Amino acid sequence: MPRDLPPLSIDPCSGEPIWRQIVEQLKVQIASRELTPGERLPSIRNLGSTLKVNPRTVVRAYEELGHLGLVVTRQGQGVFVLNGEAREPASQHARRAVLEDLTRRMLAEGTRMGADADEMLAIFEETCQAMQLPLSKSETTPRNASC
Amino acid sequence: MLNADHVSRMFGNVPVLTDVSLSFQTGEITALLGPNGSGKSTLFRVMAGVLEPSSGCVHWDVSKSVASAVASMIDGWEPPRWATARRLLDLQSEVPFGFDRSYAEKLLCSQEIPLTKRYGALSKGQRRWVCASLTLATRASCLLLDEPADGLDPRARKKLYDAIRDVVNERECAAVVATHILPDIGRVADAMAILQRGRLVMHESLERLREELCEVEMARGCPLPENLVPHVLGHTPRACGDAYVVRHCGGLDEVREALSSKDRVQRLTIDALYQSLTESEMVLAA
Numbered sequence: 036m037p038r039d040l041p042p043l044s045i046d047p048c049s050g051e052p053i054w055r056q057i058v059e060q061l062k063v064q065i066a067s068r069e070l071t072p073g074e075r076l077p078s079i080r081n082l083g084s085t086l087k088v089n090p091r092t093v094v095r096a097y098e099e100l101g102h103l104g105l106v107v108t109r110q111g112q113g114v115f116v117l118n119g120e121a122r123e124p125a126s127q128h129a130r131r132a133v134l135e136d137l138t139r140r141m142l143a144e145g146t147r148m149g150a151d152a153d154e155m156l157a158i159f160e161e162t163c164q165a166m167q168l169p170l171s172k173s174e175t176t177p178r179n180a181s182c
Numbered sequence: 183m184l185n186a187d188h189v190s191r192m193f194g195n196v197p198v199l200t201d202v203s204l205s206f207q208t209g210e211i212t213a214l215l216g217p218n219g220s221g222k223s224t225l226f227r228v229m230a231g232v233l234e235p236s237s238g239c240v241h242w243d244v245s246k247s248v249a250s251a252v253a254s255m256i257d258g259w260e261p262p263r264w265a266t267a268r269r270l271l272d273l274q275s276e277v278p279f280g281f282d283r284s285y286a287e288k289l290l291c292s293q294e295i296p297l298t299k300r301y302g303a304l305s306k307g308q309r310r311w312v313c314a315s316l317t318l319a320t321r322a323s324c325l326l327l328d329e330p331a332d333g334l335d336p337r338a339r340k341k342l343y344d345a346i347r348d349v350v351n352e353r354e355c356a357a358v359v360a361t362h363i364l365p366d367i368g369r370v371a372d373a374m375a376i377l378q379r380g381r382l383v384m385h386e387s388l389e390r391l392r393e394e395l396c397e398v399e400m401a402r403g404c405p406l407p408e409n410l411v412p413h414v415l416g417h418t419p420r421a422c423g424d425a426y427v428v429r430h431c432g433g434l435d436e437v438r439e440a441l442s443s444k445d446r447v448q449r450l451t452i453d454a455l456y457q458s459l460t461e462s463e464m465v466l467a468a
Binding site: 147 | 209210211344347348351365369370389392395401444446449450451452453454
């Protein structure tokens, strides 16, 4: 009996193509190991029915994840999260891309309001302190490099 | 599959539909949109075969085993008021192309509509739900639903659109839903067709539109880069800088590359697109 997979949600008002929304969420779930290597993704039919979207939208999302090297389709069996080493670089890359995108959006908004990088960085550090996220002062060693 | 081929319809001297060509594919839900009086209901009547076009024609796919191709819920038509919901299910079971009675009962049950109650004694929303259930449970290869959610509360509307998606996914039929409330249908639909004054002004895949459309807000005083100019569909001056609706086949990423970091680009929602389309009559060149 397969476990209940972490849910996906579609925001129809976001303007983001639905297949991309599926890809982005699955990327994060794979990168964060909410979906474990070797795990089978929901069938195309099932996911279409759960999300109330056209099954072809799901097909497109799964194809993209395949191109990204995160999943593999086994004929007649389904779509599986790729195992360990084959998946790892792609999964790290996907995680990195999500984080970069977040940072870029934050900086873009700040720039529009006339803030420069130094001001943004200062606010970033203050916010980290306020949220009690310890900030390592040596900028060369990234924190949590293993995860 | 259902095709309208250069359909025009006059009422007296008044053209209500002008040269409308549309095809609806199996497995797809098409939202038929347009302001009041744009010809949606007339197009529906023509497609359902209850109204003759003045010129042009409609093709139904009769290659399937179903004897007839279209099940429709046409605005203005209602079942007899004296009939109970159960009697209406009996009547609908007689249609030649098949009727999934248990599915219809399930739909009625989900809204707690008693089968023993007369149609005329139901509330407006409940009547709408009964009509929609009868249509959705009919095994036709094309479902025509004219304002199916009219009078339904938001929860029932969502349920109805979910049911339309389920039916289309499971039974591999086509559905056309006329409405002027976009967010509900935009969630489940695959394509949208827009009528304006009886003419088809757009028929496009929603996923493609989501992919290609974006709104660019230039930093104050900056002109739009030359290479984006051919892709502009609309332009609004704003206090903080000029805003442009841009359609680019390369999507958001390519548009972003053409801009500086001070300009803002974001995806345009289908809702916003529809609003600017109907307000400014801008043309959607591919």
